[in-house]
Amino acid sequence: MATTSEEREIIRRILDHEANGTTDMLPAVMDNPINHYTDPEQLRQEVDVLFRNFPLVVAHRSELAEPGDFVTHDDTGVPILVTRTDSGDIKAFLNVCRHRGARLQGEPCGNARRFTCPYHAWNYDLDGKLRGMPQPVGFDGIDREDHGLVELPAYERFGLVWVVPSPQEREIDIDAWLAPMAEQLEGLDLGNLVIFKKWALYKDMSWRLALEGFHESYHFCSAHRDTACSNYLDNQSVWDNYGPHVRHSVPLPHVTKLRDQSEEDWEYRPYFMTQNYLFPANFVQAMTDHVYIHTIIPTGPGTCAFHCTMLVPDASQTNKGERYWQANHDVVRVVFDEDFTIGEGIQKGLSSGANDHFVFGTFECGLHFGQTSINAAIAGEIVPPTR
Numbered sequence: 001m002a003t004t005s006e007e008r009e010i011i012r013r014i015l016d017h018e019a020n021g022t023t024d025m026l027p028a029v030m031d032n033p034i035n036h037y038t039d040p041e042q043l044r045q046e047v048d049v050l051f052r053n054f055p056l057v058v059a060h061r062s063e064l065a066e067p068g069d070f071v072t073h074d075d076t077g078v079p080i081l082v083t084r085t086d087s088g089d090i091k092a093f094l095n096v097c098r099h100r101g102a103r104l105q106g107e108p109c110g111n112a113r114r115f116t117c118p119y120h121a122w123n124y125d126l127d128g129k130l131r132g133m134p135q136p137v138g139f140d141g142i143d144r145e146d147h148g149l150v151e152l153p154a155y156e157r158f159g160l161v162w163v164v165p166s167p168q169e170r171e172i173d174i175d176a177w178l179a180p181m182a183e184q185l186e187g188l189d190l191g192n193l194v195i196f197k198k199w200a201l202y203k204d205m206s207w208r209l210a211l212e213g214f215h216e217s218y219h220f221c222s223a224h225r226d227t228a229c230s231n232y233l234d235n236q237s238v239w240d241n242y243g244p245h246v247r248h249s250v251p252l253p254h255v256t257k258l259r260d261q262s263e264e265d266w267e268y269r270p271y272f273m274t275q276n277y278l279f280p281a282n283f284v285q286a287m288t289d290h291v292y293i294h295t296i297i298p299t300g301p302g303t304c305a306f307h308c309t310m311l312v313p314d315a316s317q318t319n320k321g322e323r324y325w326q327a328n329h330d331v332v333r334v335v336f337d338e339d340f341t342i343g344e345g346i347q348k349g350l351s352s353g354a355n356d357h358f359v360f361g362t363f364e365c366g367l368h369f370g371q372t373s374i375n376a377a378i379a380g381e382i383v384p385p386t387r
């Protein structure tokens with residue numbers, strides 16, 4: 001993959017920081033009130049805005065490879081059914097029968113030609129159209145066109161399947177929405193990677209705490225002292241703020257070798273871990289040779305779901321085998337556990353009254369950017385562009 005001008009600039013910034021013992025810094029610390037992690041009313045606003053009107057990653061394209069493939073998704077509180085139609089499109093629907101509201105598809109994934117409601121067997125096709133029902137004489141006069149599944153905005157971009165969990169009056173322009181991150185996402189070629197592992201964790205911590213773990217690297221050499229610390233330069237990240245999306249580039253120690261190369265020969269990927277925040281709750285975390293997709297969703301006050309998919313090159317594209325990827329997976333799981341243990345501890349301590357706000361340091365730049373964007377979205381100042 002060719003090195004982009006953005007990546008060359010990131011390398012220059014990091015080499016400067018490394019030479020000078022500095023890092024990216026903002027002019028002042030920022031306070032974040034504790035009610036952002038505890039208040040049910042605050043959470044209700046976050047769910048109503050962030051988790052109803054913005055695209056969330058729900059699957060990798062390989063999970064919906066063939067016509068008839070489907071997945072269901074429930075953690076936003078909205079029952080979602082996503083299908084691959086016969087024409088190859090991705091569609092998403094409320095997973096709710098239009099007769100009397102039964103849950104239509106109970107399985108997490110599978111392949112089907114029709115979705116038949118378990119209650120009275122109304123059935124729907126992959127496009128959500130109502131196709132039939134037993135004893136239709138009892139429903140003479142209803143307009144079948146009006147009783148198809150309720151559609152949600154769904155998109156396939158950069159090898160990922162995105163769904164907006166509530167019907168929208170206007171069509172969201174997903175390309176405009178993701179445009180600032182497009183060059184990088186394109187370069188990661190996510191659609192041609194394969195799933196090595198996929199898992200979901202349910203944690204007793206605000207979704208915000210889970211999110212914040214990706215926004216700074218200040219914690220690496222304490223929280224991850226025996227794991228991630230030695231893999232990266234200590235607290236020398238750079239951030240590119242595309243408000244509301246953020247690229248957070250964390251350099252590996254051997255990035256200093258690039259000083260001895262001409263800029264034309266620079267490669268970015270072998271020297272960085274990149275934590276791409278795709279507002280409001282998605283991360284594409286690019287390692288040097290594989291990628292993690294994370295989506296963090298509130299499930300209640302002080303609880304969240306953490307969905308993670310590990311994508312690796314197809315076996316024919318690499319000489320790295322099962323054991324190599326498994327070892328990477330195992331380390332990452334330990335690192336995440338280290339974060340979650342701390343996050344659940346923070347959540348437990350919130351009611352103690354020790355803090356009425358948290359303070360974001362001047363070099364915890366991603367925390368400032370993420371917080372500012374969440375506030376702006378709740379205030380209606382950030383909305384996905386529409387066509």
Ligand code: FES
Nearest residue numbers: 097099100117120
């Ligand atoms: S509720 Fe689905 S068929 Fe009756």
Ligand SMILES: [Fe+2]
Nearest residue numbers: 213219223339
């Ligand atoms: Fe961490």
